[in-house]
Amino acid sequence: MNKLKTLKSASKRFKKTASGKFKRKQANLRHILTKKTSSRKRHLRSKKIVSHSNIKEVRSFFPYI
DSSP states (O other): OOOOOOOHHHHHHOEEOTTSOEEEOOSSOSSOOTTSOHHHHHHHTSOEEOOTTTHHHHHHHOTTO
16 A cells, blocks of 8 residues: 655644644734734734644644654
């Protein structure tokens, strides 16, 4: 049987935590930043945990994790 391949785009977007959850970056920090307040941009810099409803799909991207 062939080896299963990891989805490379997902490996660049998600990191697994020690407890088995996945971290992700927040959206809305790429462009049109002048109208966004400093506090809003600062809060968007933090990482978030993938929600429970999406965790099954994210796990399917990583066959060996």
